[in-house]
Amino acid sequence: MSTNDTHIIQVVKAAARGEAWACSHIVQQFGQSVFSLLHRMTGNTLDAEELTQDTLIRALQQIDSYDPDRATFSTWLKRIAYHLALNHLRHPSLPLVPMEEEETTIQTEANQEMVRLFQQPDDTRVEQLKAAIQQLSGEEQTLINLFYYDELPISDIAYMMQSTSGAVTVRLHRIRQKLHNTIQHLQAL
Numbered sequence: 138m139s140t141n142d143t144h145i146i147q148v149v150k151a152a153a154r155g156e157a158w159a160c161s162h163i164v165q166q167f168g169q170s171v172f173s174l175l176h177r178m179t180g181n182t183l184d185a186e187e188l189t190q191d192t193l194i195r196a197l198q199q200i201d202s203y204d205p206d207r208a209t210f211s212t213w214l215k216r217i218a219y220h221l222a223l224n225h226l227r228h229p230s231l232p233l234v235p236m237e238e239e240e241t242t243i244q245t246e247a248n249q250e251m252v253r254l255f256q257q258p259d260d261t262r263v264e265q266l267k268a269a270i271q272q273l274s275g276e277e278q279t280l281i282n283l284f285y286y287d288e289l290p291i292s293d294i295a296y297m298m299q300s301t302s303g304a305v306t307v308r309l310h311r312i313r314q315k316l317h318n319t320i321q322h323l324q325a326l
Contacts, residue, residue: 145210153200164193167211171218177282178222178275188225192218208296212289216297219279226275262320269319277312284309 151159171192176185196203196214203213270278283289283297291309295302 142205142209146205149200149203149205149210152197160197163197167214168193170211171214174215174279174283174287175218175222177286178219178279179226184225188218188221192221195221208293212293212296216299219297220299222279223276265320265323266316268323269316272319273312273315277308277315280305280308281312281316 148159148162152163168189172185172189175188175192176182179185179188192214195217199217203210207213208216270281273281280294280298283294284291289297291302291305295305298305
């Protein structure tokens, strides 16, 4: 366990005891990354701000349930944010309510092409990729963002989504296939 992990666990324990400095530290250290995730998921600054606040409040209320053996604190916090955002996107007029393996690699031509697009895209491909991503559902866009832009390990994404690593890997494969097909279609136009 790193020094930073040990420090975070001490801060979490202090927050669980109700120490205000620890709660403030959590908000300051993790608020921006939670907001970034939520803004990418909702596409709306006001919703992201409200959901960030709700996420941090829920996390502080449920801080006793954090288990450092299951996930990093950041991943645990993003799991709460992810589920609040999903609930909000599915039912925007309803109050926000939280929701409470094996890795496999599926290599296909579409997967390899999508990896190349994300790693070294040219300008035309970037535009095609952006257009294709915009056609994905909100959950699919979030999964792409978490894996490629936030560079989270599949195991962390699976924890956030309350899924298995294998299921996340398969979903990523299907999303990459969908993006590949959409880009092929755009190139044909």
